Amino acid sequence: MSDWTAPIRKDMLAEMPDALRKCVEAGEPVWDTESLQRDFTVESFAAPFVIVVRKDDGVKGSLLFNHAPRLYFGWEEA
Helix, strand or coil: CCCCCHHHHHHHHHHHHHHHHHHHHCCCCEECHHHHHHHEEEEEEECCEEEEEECCCCCEEEEEEECCCCEEEEEEEC
16 A cells, blocks of 8 residues: 655655754744653654644644654644
């Protein structure tokens, strides 16, 4: 079975450093691996996305992640 999202997600990976920078500059929350594990339960990865459930209220959503440095950002509630 072909993953039609793979080329789109691959193109997005190249944009992650700029997206992360913009998020930091805007003062939006950013998580490292330790804080991600503290605040969320990870359900799945499909780079550059991670599907998570926020532990404090059970809300499901997604984050983007940058590979190096490994940082998670761009919370979107599902």
